[in-house]
Amino acid sequence: MLPFVMGIIRAIYPGTFDPPTNGHLDLISRGAKIFDELVVAVLRNTSKGVPLFTTEERAEMLQEVTAPLGNVTVETFDGLLVDFARMKQASAVLRGIRAISDYEYEFQMAMMNRKLDKSLETVFMMPAEKYTYVSSRLIKGVYQLNGDIRELVPPLVLQRLQEKRSAKTVPLGGEVPGEV
Numbered sequence: 001m002l003p004f005v006m007g008i009i010r011a012i013y014p015g016t017f018d019p020p021t022n023g024h025l026d027l028i029s030r031g032a033k034i035f036d037e038l039v040v041a042v043l044r045n046t047s048k049g050v051p052l053f054t055t056e057e058r059a060e061m062l063q064e065v066t067a068p069l070g071n072v073t074v075e076t077f078d079g080l081l082v083d084f085a086r087m088k089q090a091s092a093v094l095r096g097i098r099a100i101s102d103y104e105y106e107f108q109m110a111m112m113n114r115k116l117d118k119s120l121e122t123v124f125m126m127p128a129e130k131y132t133y134v135s136s137r138l139i140k141g142v143y144q145l146n147g148d149i150r151e152l153v154p155p156l157v158l159q160r161l162q163e164k165r166s167a168k169t170v171p172l173g174g175e176v177p178g179e180v
Helices: 022-034 055-066 081-088 100-116 136-144 155-167
Strands: 010-015 037-043 072-077 092-096 121-125
Touching: 010 022, 010 081, 022 037, 022 055, 022 092, 022 121, 037 055, 037 081, 055 072, 055 155, 072 081, 081 100, 092 100, 100 121
Parallel strands: 010 037, 010 092, 037 072, 092 121
Antiparallel strands: none
16 A cells, blocks of 8 residues: 655745735745645736736736745736646635635635635634735835834835836825825
């Protein structure tokens, strides 16, 4: 009789990552310890308004900051997450939950994904305590108002935000200027 060998467990960590934060990186690095392979999936999502960074820019930043993690890849996608997960042969979705309000939304999404694909499991993780309040929207708003975000984003992301500000190609606050 052959010894039992489990297959590779591949998970998808989807998001818009506009911009990537240290909270995202916390979940990515911890998820990389749990799963054999972790695909960080950058969503092309226009429902959140005009993004600050293009999908390609977000994917590039994530590739650079996750390069030391050998089992993490970064890809882009649009459409249904369950379709992308099937294409990648993933068995799990990694999602971060910062607060009860996140849980309500994430629970609905997990249940819909389960309805669409019963084999796809959702794993919820809480970020490190120091990142429980950090969101990309909040980062953009604070940065637009000249707040110090150095401890909340990777240095590469801070550099790219500064380049955007210098080029003045896109308003940093997103669609609601001054919102924090």
